[in-house]
Amino acid sequence: MNDLVDVRAGVYRDSVSLMRVSQSLAARPGVAVAVVAMATELNVGLARDLGFDVPAATPGDLLVAVRASSEAELAEALAELERQLAAREPAGGSGTREAAPRTTRSAARGWDADVVLVSVPGEHAFAEAMDAVEAGLSVMVFSDNVPVEQEILLKDRALEKGVLVMGPDCGTAVVGGAGLGFANVLRPGPVGVVAASGTGAQQVTSLLDLAGVGVSHLLGVGGRDLSAAVGGRSAVQALRALDADPATELIVLVSKPPAPEVARAVQALDLGTPVVAALLGPGEDDLTAAAEKTLRALGRDVPEWPSWPAGGGREPGGGPLRGLYSGGTLCTEAALIAGTGEFTDYGDDEYTRGRAHPMIDPALRLEALAGVREGVALLDVVLGHGADPDPAARLAPAVEEARARGVAVVVALIGTEGDPQGLRGQAERLGAAGAAVFTSNAAAARHARSLATG
Amino acid sequence: MTLSMLNGEPRVITVGAELLGEALDHQAVPRRAVDWRPPLPGASTALAAVLADPRRARANEVAVGRLTSARPRLVGVRPASEALGLEKGTFFHAGPPIDWERASGPMRGALIGAMLFEGLATTPEEAEARLASGDGITLDPCHHHRTVGPMAGVVSPSMWMLEVADAEHGGTAYCSLNEGLGKVLRYGAYGPEVVDRLRWMGEVLGPVLAAALERTGPVDLRNLIAQALQMGDELHNRNRAATSLLLREIAPAVVEAAPDRAAEVLRFVNGNDHFFLNAGMAAAKVSADAARNVPGSSLVVAMARNGTEFGIQVSGLGDRWFTGPAGVPDGLYLGGYGPDDANPDIGDSTITETTGLGGFAMAASPAIVRFVGGDVSDAVAATTSMYEITLAEHPAYQIPGLGFRGTPVGIDVTLVARTGLLPVVNTGIAGRVAGTGQVGAGLVSPPAEAFTAALEALAAG
Structure with a gap:
């Protein structure tokens, strides 16, 4: 084996971009291992565990460690690396006269913006978000691991400035037709959404879209917004903003289980626009029920939610239920409905440290699926901008293998016909591979429960 | 809402x-x-604390507003003993505080020269011995006395000082008279020609300029600097236009005030393209001082080097210095000199960069690139990158080549830490051996640790 280790000072790329580079190098013939990552303590330790001889480096350096079976293959992998790094040269890099701005503050100076999307590592997100607020811009903080004191400070400053802080840990938003973060392609319409749960909001809005009802805006507020500490600071602002928005006729409020006193306070707001609440928890409506309630409030019919039966003959039954999720709220909802089984949220911080979110990189979940030897596996697949461009490509073969082992597979497919991946095409391929596919997560969970209890 | x-x-x-x-x-x-890109190593925690300070945004607005609204005017020329109450045996010097022990070659050379000039020693050896013993000698930074000095920046009581007053905020600042290039005191030379020139400056140049200024009244330096920028100066390493403008302004009064001496005075000023530098530095100093002591402000109000350390001061942190080792400039060398002959970075002239001139205004000065190396696109890139670490664009100091955009002004410690971009400094290079003089000119970066140390002090509140 031939090893190459290189530490490049002052070269920065974000972790998702580098993971894509690492993956494509590792997929080359003859390449055994490829680590292309910022030289954080974690990544340097990882490379050393793999047997690479890594010199001293700082988190601001780029670490390259590649192992290939021959010199020639190593050289080819490196050439490919250079090509990919060059292709990822940040816009306005060397050679152009107008250098790219280095901070949000600088970007906002001299460019007329409406909103800022922050997805830097959590410990650095506050500076960029504060720049946005101070520049009088609303900001979506996709980053997680932002301390709650910083969240409160940002939201208080935002209130003074008359702008909205969406997040931290805000996975999705749709503003004026533009999808930020993980976002489904939704038709324009009368429903405004305030969401303290990204995938929860994606489920509700995708179902509405399937029923022919569109969305005016989807304003994420971050998973902690309705906690006692944050007190619904952004939810209140978002509700008032949608109340004032002439395109919004009805508001849906989606949240992970909120602090009761905050839920009460938020619902007690004096708004001119009717509000449908989907506040998850035992005894509360599930997301699908909330979508149906919304349709009824608008005087629309509730359709039968699309589903596709499992191909490959009669579904096996009986045995334990295993939930393998990428969306936290979807996971919670499914576990509540199923009332049995073991559920894991692979989108949780615990699983995303040092790797991409499972909506982008399915490797960890596919591995877990391969480990299910009996019973029923229940998964969510979330479509939309930012997500895996073709989840069926890797999931369908894994479903076939599971079925071959006698494991039943149930998929909650969250998406719309307008999504870049295409809802129907994905559903049909997963169905043909042997999965029962549901557009309602609640329906998927009920089906999985019925299979498990046999 | x-x-x-x-x-x-x-x-x-x-x-x-x-x-x-x-x-x-x-x-x-x-x-x-x-x-x-990630911030400077180890800065994350302090950054979060400083950025969370509710005073910061407004404090920086106030501080940089004072800096850019200052209206420096050259109002007089006076001996340091009279203007600053400087007494024999006390010497001001460039940069943060330093003692003889740690002083570099050019700093020692300039102090020796000043001892000889003041008659405190008759030979360089005697001067050196007395300075080393510290007997009756006090060293004090210029910056602690509303003063700045280029290179070694040594000021002694008999030197004549340019006096600049801020018509907007009422402050006053001082800088010595520029001696010219080559073997000069500020570069650490102390031979007889150096001391003789200082004598002539004290006996002729200073008094004649003082008399001329009494006739002209205050000279508006804000206006003059703005014009010079549009004529290709960046006001640190290129002062040709500014010197010419100043000369034009005062020449008739010099002739009227001292007809017998006018020719030699005007010839001296005309023969030194850097004559204006010291007036520009005093103008920068009085402007930066107007921005001092705003609680919560992370604005840099001084950058200065003593030949050993590079230090900065920050508006919200009073008179404290935050230092790191001075770097060796990267640039072009005169004659047979090379990098081995260079002393680490020295001088208070970085007060120009502190106020958005010098390296920050390089795009205004395409001619400078031939002096400090690089090409015109480097000059534009240098200025452009400085907008990333500054709080404002100067309302009066504009760069024609950038569409009359104001120069980047008001260095923010938090922005330096966030971007890792260090201030671009144009500078002269002094010989490291005392007595050598100037060996070159180039660019230098301040030490990052000075900025992270200041950030931590701000975070500690």
């Missing part, structure tokens, strides 16, 4: 994962990407 982003298709700034930016590109949403 209403949110402006809800009106129509939004324009988005993205910072972080490129994947999420690409998702917007696929939707054809107009966006501007930030070329984000």
Whole structure:
């Protein structure tokens, strides 16, 4: 084996971009291992565990460690690396006269913006978000691991400035037709959404879209917004903003289980626009029920939610239920409905440290699926901008293998016909591979429960 | 409330994962990407604390507003003993505090020269011995006395000082008279020609300029600097236009005030393209001082080097210095000199960069690149990058080549820590051996640790 280790000072790329580079190098013939990552303590330790001889480096350096079976293959992998790094040269890099701005503050100076999307590592997100607020811009903080004191400070400053802080840990938003973060392609319409749960909001809005009802805006507020500490600071602002928005006729409020006193306070707001609440928890409506309630409030019919039966003959039954999720709220909802089984949220911080979110990189979940030897596996697949461009490509073969082992597979497919991946095409391929596919997560969970209890 | 982003298709700034930016590109949403990189090592915690300080935004606005609204005017020329109460045996020097022990070659050379000039020693050896013993000698930074000095920046009581007053905020600042290039005191030379020139400056140049200024009244330096920038000066390493403008301003009065001496005075000023530097430095000093002591402000109000250390002072942190080792400039060398002959960075002239001139205004001065190396695009890139670490664009100091954009002014410690971009400094290079003089000119970067140390002090509140 031939090893190459290189530490490049002052070269920065974000972790998702580098993971894509690492993956494509590792997929080359003859390449055994490829680590292309910022030289954080974690990544340097990882490379050393793999047997690479890594010199001293700082988190601001780029670490390259590649192992290939021959010199020639190593050289080819490196050439490919250079090509990919060059292709990822940040816009306005060397050679152009107008250098790219280095901070949000600088970007906002001299460019007329409406909103800022922050997805830097959590410990650095506050500076960029504060720049946005101070520049009088609303900001979506996709980053997680932002301390709650910083969240409160940002939201208080935002209130003074008359702008909205969406997040931290805000996975999705749709503003004026533009999808930020993980976002489904939704038709324009009368429903405004305030969401303290990204995938929860994606489920509700995708179902509405399937029923022919569109969305005016989807304003994420971050998973902690309705906690006692944050007190619904952004939810209140978002509700008032949608109340004032002439395109919004009805508001849906989606949240992970909120602090009761905050839920009460938020619902007690004096708004001119009717509000449908989907506040998850035992005894509360599930997301699908909330979508149906919304349709009824608008005087629309509730359709039968699309589903596709499992191909490959009669579904096996009986045995334990295993939930393998990428969306936290979807996971919670499914576990509540199923009332049995073991559920894991692979989108949780615990699983995303040092790797991409499972909506982008399915490797960890596919591995877990391969480990299910009996019973029923229940998964969510979330479509939309930012997500895996073709989840069926890797999931369908894994479903076939599971079925071959006698494991039943149930998929909650969250998406719309307008999504870049295409809802129907994905559903049909997963169905043909042997999965029962549901557009309602609640329906998927009920089906999985019925299979498990046999 | 209403949110402006809800009106129509939004324009988005993205910072972080490129994947999420690409998702917007696929939707054809107009966006501007930030070329984000992690902050200076170890700065994260302090940054979060400083950025959370509710006073910061307003404090910086106030501080940089004072800096850019200052109206420096040259009002007089006076001996240091009279203007600053400086007594024999006390010497001001450039940069943060230093003692003889740690002083570099050019600093020692300049102190020796000043001892000889003041008659405190008759030979260089005697001067050196007395300075080393410290007997009756006090060393004190110029910056502690409303004063700045180029290179070694040594000021002694008999030297004549330019007096600059701020017509907006009422401050006053001082800088010595520029001696010219080559073997001069500020570069650490102390031979007889150096001391003789200082004598002539004290006996002729100073008094004649003082008399001339009494006739002209105050000279508006803000206006003069603004004009010089549009004539190709950056006001640190190129002062040719500013010197010419000043000469034009005072020449008739010099002739009237001292007809017998006018020719030699005007010839001396005309023979030194850097004559204006010291007036510009005093103007910068009085402007930066106006921005001092705003609680909560992270604005840099002084950058200065003593030949050993590079130090900065910050508006919200009083008179404390935050230092790191002075770097050796990277540049072009005179004659047979090379990098081995260079002393680490020295001088208070970085007060020009502190106020948005010098390296920050390089794009205004295409001619400078031939002096400090590089090409014109480097000069533009240097200025452009400095907008990333500054709080404002100067309302009066503009750069024609950038569409009359104001120079980047008001260095913010938090922005330096966030971007890792260090102030660009144009500088002369002194010989490291005492007595050598100037050996070159070039560019130098301040030590990053001075900025992280200041950031931590701000965080400690």
